[in-house]
Amino acid sequence: MKLKRKLTTFAVLLALILTVGNLSGCVDQSEKTDSGKKDSVDSMLEIKDPKEKKAVEAAKAKVQALGRAPKIVATSPATAQICDKLGLDLAGVCETTISTIPDRYKEVKKVGYSMSPDMEVIGAIKPDWILSPASLQSSLQPKYDAINADWAFLNLRSVSGMYRSIQELGEIYGKEKEAKKLVDEFRKFYDEYKDKNKGKKKPKVLILMGLPGSYIIATENSYVGSLVEMAGGENVYSGTKQEFLTVNTEDMKKKEPDIILRAAHALPDSVVEMFNKDFATNDIWKNFKAVQEGRVYDLTYEYFGMSATFNYPLALEELQPMLYPENDGDVEKAKKNSEKAQKNAKDSDATNKTDKDVLKKATQ
Numbered sequence: 001m002k003l004k005r006k007l008t009t010f011a012v013l014l015a016l017i018l019t020v021g022n023l024s025g026c027v028d029q030s031e032k033t034d035s036g037k038k039d040s041v042d043s044m045l046e047i048k049d050p051k052e053k054k055a056v057e058a059a060k061a062k063v064q065a066l067g068r069a070p071k072i073v074a075t076s077p078a079t080a081q082i083c084d085k086l087g088l089d090l091a092g093v094c095e096t097t098i099s100t101i102p103d104r105y106k107e108v109k110k111v112g113y114s115m116s117p118d119m120e121v122i123g124a125i126k127p128d129w130i131l132s133p134a135s136l137q138s139s140l141q142p143k144y145d146a147i148n149a150d151w152a153f154l155n156l157r158s159v160s161g162m163y164r165s166i167q168e169l170g171e172i173y174g175k176e177k178e179a180k181k182l183v184d185e186f187r188k189f190y191d192e193y194k195d196k197n198k199g200k201k202k203p204k205v206l207i208l209m210g211l212p213g214s215y216i217i218a219t220e221n222s223y224v225g226s227l228v229e230m231a232g233g234e235n236v237y238s239g240t241k242q243e244f245l246t247v248n249t250e251d252m253k254k255k256e257p258d259i260i261l262r263a264a265h266a267l268p269d270s271v272v273e274m275f276n277k278d279f280a281t282n283d284i285w286k287n288f289k290a291v292q293e294g295r296v297y298d299l300t301y302e303y304f305g306m307s308a309t310f311n312y313p314l315a316l317e318e319l320q321p322m323l324y325p326e327n328d329g330d331v332e333k334a335k336k337n338s339e340k341a342q343k344n345a346k347d348s349d350a351t352n353k354t355d356k357d358v359l360k361k362a363t364q
Contacts, residue, residue, distance in 0.1 A: 041187040044160040045167050059172045063128075070128040070173065075140070076114040078156050078307035079131040080105060082166060085182055085310070086175040092125045097353040098268065098301065115139075115266075123147040133307045135243070156307035157243065158226035159186070189313060196320075197232035203323050205233040206257035206290070209244060210264045210271035212351075215278075217245040217252075224263050224304045227312065231319045233259070249284045256289055259322060260296045268301040268345035297322050297338040301345055 047053050063070050073092035074080040077099035083090055084102035092111040093101060109125060112118035114136065122130065130144050134153040144151040154169075155161035163186050170179020205228050207218040218225045220235045222243040228235060236255035237245055264271035279285045279296070290296055303315035318337050321330035 041160070041163070041183065041190050045164050045183065047168075056168055056171055060174075063172055063174070066128065071125060073111055073122055073125060073127040073130045074105075075111060075117045075130060075132045076136075076307060077101060078133055078162075078305075078309050079154055081309060082154070082162070082169065083131070086166065086170060086173065086178045088169075088173060088175065091127055092122060098348050098350045117143075119143050119147060122149070135306050156309075157221060157223050159230065159308050159312045161226075162308035193230075193316065197324055200232065200324055202232055202234040203258040204236050204255070205323070206236050206252060206255060206260045208260065208262045208275070210262060210275055212267045212270045213274065215262075215271075215275070217247050218263065219243060219245060223306060223308050224261070224299070226308075227304065227315050227319065228261070228323070231316055231323055233319075233323050249282065253284060253288060258290060258295065260288065260290045261299055261322070262296065263299045263304045264301045264345055265306055267350045268348050270351050272298065272342050272345040294335075295322075297334060298341040298345070300337070300341040301348070 047056065069089060071091040072083065072088060074083050074090055075094050077094065077096050080090070080093050080101055084104055090105055090108050093105045093108045094114050094117065095110045095112060096114070109121065111121050111125075114132070117140070127149055130149050130151045132140055132151065132153050133156045135157070137153040141151065141153070154165040156165070163183055166179050166182050170176045207222075207224055207228060208215045209218045209222070209224065217237050218235075219240050219242060220226060220229045220238050221241065225235055225243075236252075236257050237247070262275050264275075275298070279291070285291050300315075300318060303309075303311045303318060318341075321334040321337070325331045325334060
């Protein structure tokens with residue numbers, strides 16, 4: 001009889017979520033952030049938990065026992081990009097209206113959008129593994145369990161989390177060389193970048209993650225929040241274990257952020273329109289120092305999504321003049337970056353391009 005989760009430990013070690021596994025027990029992959037609390041890439045990526053090491057070895061053994069290349073389904077653009085960088089073939093890949101799927105997967109079977117993959121199509125593929133971002137675990141895991149599929153929810157809540165997943169996937173799938181090349185690229189970048197804003201006064205930052213029809217607060221545990229922290233910003237809603245919070249504007253005002261960043265998720269064109277309308281009609285925003293001083297910025301949706309991607313150097317470059325303007329040129333650059341982000345969001349026409357059923361779920 002096929003087990004419902006033949007190797008739950010693999011899912012545990014990549015999820016950054018406490019999960020009970022048959023072999024691993026409860027593995028806590030919680031980590032320090034990218035802001036310098038861990039002083040090297042090696043310390044960020046080192047596997048110290050013996051249960052986690054055992055899980056990696058067990059997953060690797062299972063792949064080797066297949067006697068063939070594993071059938072893998074990637075249900076999000078971010079996971080597909082990682083598979084591409086590792087040189088992994090896919091049996092199924094997601095559809096997307098606002099991101100780019102690597103060329104090597106253009107002819108691969110499409111399995112629907114990341115938030116609502118088509119389980120009938122995935123079931124017909126009979127994958128050995130389904131790879132998805134951890135942010136969607138609560139909604140997708142029951143569906144994967146229902147078709148008795150092995151799954152791995154990758155930690156894409158930070159840059160270091162992404163490379164931790166890359167390192168582990170490389171070992172499990174026999175792509176150690178490819179994974180090492182990617183990690184070495186990150187190490188070189190991080191060693192050059194980590195002290196860029198050292199010693200500077202940290203600006204207090206409020207991050208709004210826009211959803212169709214509403215917005216939430218992004219903490220340092222979210223991907224956007226981790227980028228701001230990596231850049232040296234101080235999140236005004238730090239000190240929580242949650243990725244996102246629902247907070248009223250009165251409470252936000254009490255935090256008095258120096259900077260307000262607005263990120264867009266799912267339907268960037270609709271989100272930008274929503275933000276503009278709310279900031280124009282809700283009088284409380286006029287009392288924020290950041291609004292009065294013109295330090296409200298929109299972020300490029302391709303760089304600042306729910307999941308870490310290889311665009312993180314561009315994201316940090318965009319943040320620099322917003323968080324640490326050193327002259328009038330930087331101030332102007334920050335404004336132009338924000339204006340460009342708004343234009344790109346509007347030009348995406350994501351709302352019209354998105355499947356009606358997916359659109360309905362995104363706007364609920």
